Amino acid sequence: MPPPSSPPTGERRPRALVIDHAWRGLGPGLEPLSGPGGAPLTRTVKLIVLPLIVRPALRPALAADFLAPAETSLLDELIRESTGRLVATAQWFTLLKKARRALGVVAGNPQDLYFQRCFELAVEHGAPRQGADVLARALVEEVAHSPGGRTVDALKDHLGDAARRSRLDAELAAAWESRPPPADAAAATAALQRAAEVLDACGTPGPAGTSPTYTGMVEAGLGELFGRVLWAYASGVWGRGNLPTHLGLTGRQVPPRPEVGRGASTATLPAPLDRTLFERLFTVLQSSAHREELATVAELVARETGRSCAPLGLYDESLRVAVVLGGGLAAGLDPLGTGEGAPGRTAAHRAVNSRWRREASVLRARRMTVSARPDPDGGVLDALAQDLRTPWAAYMRRLWVRLHGRDVRDAPLEDLASAWAVLDGVARSVMMDHRARVRAALRALSVPPAPVAEPRSA
Structure with missing residues (x-):
């Protein structure tokens, strides 16, 4: 699908459309990071493009939802300059999924778990070369066995312990009463x-x-x-x-x-102040583009008990x-x-x-x-x-x-x-x-x- 035509000079453009236009112009090799129509996947934008390429924390002018022409040009340039790394990221992601299947790993969403790690591999090593399959296998094993992982599955495991649930429920009751x-x-x-x-x-x-x-x-x-x-x-x-x-x-x-909770679904989340601990942290873990900056699940739960x-x-x-x-x-x-x-x-x-x-x-x-x-x-x-x-x-x-x-x-x-x-x-x-x-x-x-x-x- 061809990229959409450029807007008239001087018109402010939605940042999402700027990213989409630039992405479609990068050429082949990005299929593992793209949807059927050629646009970047939502997780590609949230986990790779924004935090690792655009980096709005360092470029506040690119943090807005609508961009002026100068910022539009800068964003387009940043994405196009990253073409090689993005193609290598897609290749690493394909390799990691192959290693994941070989190891029988099924927990977690591969995009959430590996997108940012694949970009890091692309920056450090470029495209996968001889011996890359060994590196990919080691990384999949590391992520799979990482204690205190910042994932929804880790949250489910943490709150699935009966003794811990009982203690958290008592803490919630005490915090609410005080x-x-x-x-x-x-x-x-x-x-x-x-x-x-x-x-x-x-x-x-x-x-x-x-x-x-x-x-x-x-x-x-x-x-x-x-x-x-x-x-x-x-x-x-x-x-x-x-x-x-x-x-x-x-x-x-x-x-x-608030209650402790056992699960969550984006389609059925209640109103914000009616959510359980699980539902409150579920939204954070689902939408986070910088999971490595979050505290461990145990720490997140401990703080959320008081915050709720x-x-x-x-x-x-x-x-x-x-x-x-x-x-x-x-x-x-x-x-x-x-x-x-x-x-x-x-x-x-x-x-x-x-x-x-x-x-x-x-x-x-x-x-x-x-x-x-x-x-x-x-x-x-x-x-x-x-x-x-x-x-x-x-x-x-x-x-x-x-x-x-x-x-x-x-x-x-x-x-x-x-x-x-x-x-x-x-x-x-x-x-x-x-x-x-x-x-x-x-x-x-x-x-x-x-x-x-x-x-x-x-």
Whole structure:
């Protein structure tokens, strides 16, 4: 499949599309790292391209979801310069899978286990040469027998021990009972008033790196205080009677005491504050592009036991404040332009809502879902309409997951600029997700039904 055509000069482009375009232009030899259509696999991007080639921690300009022309050119150049190493990585991966089959290893996903190790081998040795099969076999054995591996299987083994499960359950119960008492709803109102000031400094070109109001919220512990409010049922904290208190962070009236858990599935994960220890760490291990930087599974579980019982399910105060800011933003999201939640609208709300309303997919969905064409069976159009009427749920769920991932890695949000980058990035991500779902629904609706065969006569 040929790479997509380049955009007009000066247009900002989604980073994912830049990576896809560059990848398709690298030529043959990358099939083990690519999907059927020629695009890089999701794990290829998460485990190799971003952390090992793009390295956004060293190049912050490439960390954004949308890139200006200069950053687009740099990203394209970095990927194309890595062609030789990527081809060698694909060859090493094929060799390691062959060794894995010969050794009868079945645990773990080979891409998760070997992608980054294969890139390291490509950097150190180039393409596989004579004796490479011996090196591949040794590496597979090393990974298979590595104690405390940072994988979902290792987590399952760790939490499968009956004695350990009993001890962790007792620790969870004790941590939950020793929490500070819930705070009064008035504290939430005060925190949200400060949050509105911060959000009004966002959404304009380049908010200042430091903000006295943002810093003051962190220093005053308003995130913790807000989390303590949400431990008790406090209606109306958002200034709108039609908004649930927790904005989708829990499906219960109040968050439940966390359980240990035995398994998880991405398709059935509950709301963030309703997740078990297993489910909370499952998402971290599944999405991590830098597993070697994580603590061992035993350490992750030990810290998560306390974190799951902390206000908002987070330890770091700057991340808790980001939840408050995100909640204030989410409460005013209005992609359909109904005018709901207008009081307290800030510069951040205007920036996000105007971007969302310009989406062609939202305009088409609005016409279809609020027109006189109901979806009596409660099908895909009904679900899309509900997403547009209750956008805060998807936003808060995704925001919490990102903040939780930062908390696990001890990566606070040091200033307003970094906090806004996360808040705005989540809004863009939710919008693009919704765009993809709308387009898929419209494609499905445009397909004519299959003709019904005439019944044959006896």
